[in-house]
Amino acid sequence: MIxxxxxxxxxxxxxxxxxxxxxxxxxxxxxxxxxxxxxxxxLSEFTWKDVLAMTIAIIEILLPYFLVMIGGMxxxxxxxxxxxxx
Numbered sequence: 001m002i003x004x005x006x007x008x009x010x011x012x013x014x015x016x017x018x019x020x021x022x023x024x025x026x027x028x029x030x031x032x033x034x035x036x037x038x039x040x041x042x043l044s045e046f047t048w049k050d051v052l053a054m055t056i057a058i059i060e061i062l063l064p065y066f067l068v069m070i071g072g073m074x075x076x077x078x079x080x081x082x083x084x085x086x
Contacts (some may be wrong), residue, residue, distance in 0.1 A: 018026075
């Protein structure tokens with residue numbers, strides 16, 4: 001029962017705001033909506049700096065593993081070479 005009247009309460013609050021603030025409320029709400037849209041647009045931009053940052057992060061994560069793998073292959077190569085020429 002309470003939830004049924006919730007819509008009425010919201011409508012009443014909106015009517016009170018319109019009565020006390022007049023057309024000013026509507027203009028403020030439109031301005032806030034425009035500002036929010038601008039903020040979302042700025043946040044959603046994906047630039048080359050973002051790509052560069054992600055590339056650097058991936059390299060920082062993967063580079064140690066690649067270096068260990070390459071180092072292991074070099075050690076095995078020289079071990080095999082040493083055994084073959086002995």
